[in-house]
Amino acid sequence: GQSLEQPSEVTAVEGAIVQINCTYQTSGFYGLSWYQQHDGGAPTFLSYNALDGLEETGRFSSFLSRSDSYGYLLLQELQMKDSASYFCAVTQYSSASKIIFGSGTRLSIRP
């Protein structure tokens, strides 16, 4: 089986930096990805890490430590539009290449 853990809620101030952590347990781990979902919207892809280290894409960065089964999403220069739910997801490669999602972190941004 597999499990992913992430905080259910995080609150931050506009312009600040926030980190959303994710720990996972799974067999056949291939990589960790992050998705953003606004209320009523579809999940949209943010980033993917297959190797240890930090990947930066604009204001968003994602980190992976395979030895610790841990990753995080770092959001800088927070904007009100960043208020959304953020999901970590593992790509699990066994008989099929599956993408399994965590329960999500609801990020609220205060002015």
Add this chain to the structure above:
Amino acid sequence: EAGVAQSPRYKIIEKRQSVAFWCNPISGHATLYWYQQILGQGPKLLIQFQNNGVVDDSQLPKDRFSAERLKGVDSTLKIQPAKLEDSAVYLCASSLGPGQGGPNTEAFFGQGTRLTVV
């Protein structure tokens, strides 16, 4: 390029009725997923197709849910009979791989169908 198309956007049915959802993935994407997302939770994988074959349906309640992917393109997900706990958003997604650049690393989602069972 066109995204993943789903219909209908909303559906309200009574328990014990049947319902079907349709999905057209991004052209050329071999992998198609159906996820169920209950309010406040993450998407739960129900079934995964690669081309027109099922590669994973371990989380699909097979006594009431069925799905098919015709000719490796469009897909339909059916619930018969529906229960109150089936109220959720049903998301269809597609991926390019695996096989073309490695395992699936990015899923593209449709807008979903919000199902309410009363």
